[in-house]
Amino acid sequence: MRTVNPEEHARKRAHILAAAAGEFAAYGVDGTSTARICRAAGIGSGTLFHYFATKRDIFHALFRDDLPRNAEACARAIARDRPEDGIRLLVDHLLTDLADPLVPGLAAAAVFQVNRDEEFARLIMADTAQVRSALETLTTRLAAAGRPLPFPPGRVAAWIQGLLDAAYLSAGEPDFDPATHTAELRRLVGWLTGGDASATPPGTRTSPQGDPTR
Amino acid sequence: MRTVNPEEHARKRAHILAAAAGEFAAYGVDGTSTARICRAAGIGSGTLFHYFATKRDIFHALFRDDLPRNAEACARAIARDRPEDGIRLLVDHLLTDLADPLVPGLAAAAVFQVNRDEEFARLIMADTAQVRSALETLTTRLAAAGRPLPFPPGRVAAWIQGLLDAAYLSAGEPDFDPATHTAELRRLVGWLTGGDASATPPGTRTSPQGDPTR
DNA sequence: CCTTTCCTGGAGCGCCTGCTCTACTATTGC
DNA sequence: GCAATAGTAGAGCAGGCGCTCCAGGAAAGG
Numbered sequence: 001m002r003t004v005n006p007e008e009h010a011r012k013r014a015h016i017l018a019a020a021a022g023e024f025a026a027y028g029v030d031g032t033s034t035a036r037i038c039r040a041a042g043i044g045s046g047t048l049f050h051y052f053a054t055k056r057d058i059f060h061a062l063f064r065d066d067l068p069r070n071a072e073a074c075a076r077a078i079a080r081d082r083p084e085d086g087i088r089l090l091v092d093h094l095l096t097d098l099a100d101p102l103v104p105g106l107a108a109a110a111v112f113q114v115n116r117d118e119e120f121a122r123l124i125m126a127d128t129a130q131v132r133s134a135l136e137t138l139t140t141r142l143a144a145a146g147r148p149l150p151f152p153p154g155r156v157a158a159w160i161q162g163l164l165d166a167a168y169l170s171a172g173e174p175d176f177d178p179a180t181h182t183a184e185l186r187r188l189v190g191w192l193t194g195g196d197a198s199a200t201p202p203g204t205r206t207s208p209q210g211d212p213t214r
Numbered sequence: 215m216r217t218v219n220p221e222e223h224a225r226k227r228a229h230i231l232a233a234a235a236g237e238f239a240a241y242g243v244d245g246t247s248t249a250r251i252c253r254a255a256g257i258g259s260g261t262l263f264h265y266f267a268t269k270r271d272i273f274h275a276l277f278r279d280d281l282p283r284n285a286e287a288c289a290r291a292i293a294r295d296r297p298e299d300g301i302r303l304l305v306d307h308l309l310t311d312l313a314d315p316l317v318p319g320l321a322a323a324a325v326f327q328v329n330r331d332e333e334f335a336r337l338i339m340a341d342t343a344q345v346r347s348a349l350e351t352l353t354t355r356l357a358a359a360g361r362p363l364p365f366p367p368g369r370v371a372a373w374i375q376g377l378l379d380a381a382y383l384s385a386g387e388p389d390f391d392p393a394t395h396t397a398e399l400r401r402l403v404g405w406l407t408g409g410d411a412s413a414t415p416p417g418t419r420t421s422p423q424g425d426p427t428r
Numbered sequence: 429c430c431t432t433t434c435c436t437g438g439a440g441c442g443c444c445t446g447c448t449c450t451a452c453t454a455t456t457g458c
Numbered sequence: 459g460c461a462a463t464a465g466t467a468g469a470g471c472a473g474g475c476g477c478t479c480c481a482g483g484a485a486a487g488g
Binding site: 002005033034035046054055 | 444445446448449450454455457
Binding site: 258 | 438
């Protein structure tokens with residue numbers, strides 16, 4: 001008998017995934033041939049299809065692996081005493097990879113794939129629903145505490161999520177600055193959650209920093 | 215001799231473009247074969263390539279045709295006396311097609327293509343820059359008039375544009391309602407332009423309408 | 429009428445695709 | 459050391475691709 005070494009297996013799998021991520025980000029799913037992934041990973045096609053059933057499966061795995069981490073972040077956010085802290089925590093977590101150069105390409109490929117590939121759509125939907133639910137719980141708590149939200153709690157949650165998605169897509173623009181964008185996004189979230197961010201102190205107009213929300 | 219009939223030519227071209235738009239929205243550029251476009255348009259491949267040089271060219275034409283209309287809208291917006299009217303005009307113009315069922319698919323395909331196809335990226339960039347410039351002119355005028363913008367005028371313009379893009383992408387979500395989304399977006403734009411939208415009157419929290427900005 | 433050009437469908441070409449299959453080596457348990 | 463199986467490379471296959479090319483119908487000018 002010979003048993004499988006799960007650790008080595010996972011390492012090799014991750015190696016292939018990393019190589020595939022670069023190709024998918026650059027050329028998309030349809031635009032990336034399996035031969036290209038093999039070349040990038042330095043393996044033969046036999047090896048590739050030993051680890052993954054289909055090309056689509058590779059792309060799915062790239063996002064499926066993030067699901068548990070997001071679930072954990074949601075749980076931590078809800079556990080916070082002050083809802084605004086939870087929202088801040090969740091927003092920060094979801095913005096972690098904003099500076100990753102692969103992100104815009106992968107985000108574009110993902111948005112595209114959601115409209116095309118039903119199985120992938122369900123995968124992403126599960127993740128989205130999870131985050132949405134957490135955000136809605138938190139915004140509902142804010143509303144219950146008397147915060148004057150501009151929209152119903154569910155809609156506020158939807159907008160926060162929309163802003164996050166938009167951030168990842170705009171990360172590919174030529175003069176994109178993650179720090180500025182993050183700061184401004186927090187400001188917008190502050191307004192959406194009924195914070196005092198609407199009171200604009202004079203002089204802030206030209207300063208990219210200076211967000212007192214915490 | 216025989217002369218070309220430009221009117222008939224344009225009609226046929228538009229017919230092919232309409233058919234292609236449906237296919238591109240459903241399957242993307244790579245996922246749509248030229249044979250499929252031919253079938254959808256009820257023509258042979260000879261005809262298709264008589265009107266368009268390449269498959270990519272068909273996709274480009276789909277967006278290139280909108281450029282002059284957007285330019286005109288920008289000009290009209292800048293010509294307005296009150297900058298907030300101009301912004302409102304431009305935002306409304308850019309949200310015209312939000313209810314079109316093809317829009318989410320085409321937007322996804324476009325976002326994807328921008329990251330892949332350099333020529334298409336330049337095409338979209340030209341359109342984006344044009345709108346951005348108009349918005350920035352208007353927000354700068356607002357700032358000069360003493361309006362307390364939350365960010366520098368250029369950044370406010372960028373955010374308005376980002377919100378518009380996000381709207382088109384989220385238009386594919388299951389419970390998307392164009393009217394609600396538009397109303398809320400105008401509210402956000404109101405805040406971004408230093409309007410009084412931040413003062414939340416009680417009872418607005420559950421009302422999807424009621425935006426007094428004009 | 430004839431000529432010229434536009435317009436058209438579809439056969440077909442060369443190429444590339446995702447994936448399978450086979451032959452082989454490396455590593456494990458006994 | 460032996461058997462069993464995990465892991466690997468790459469040739470090869472069937473099918474689909476974008477696009478070309480050609481033969482002929484349709485329509486305009488003279």
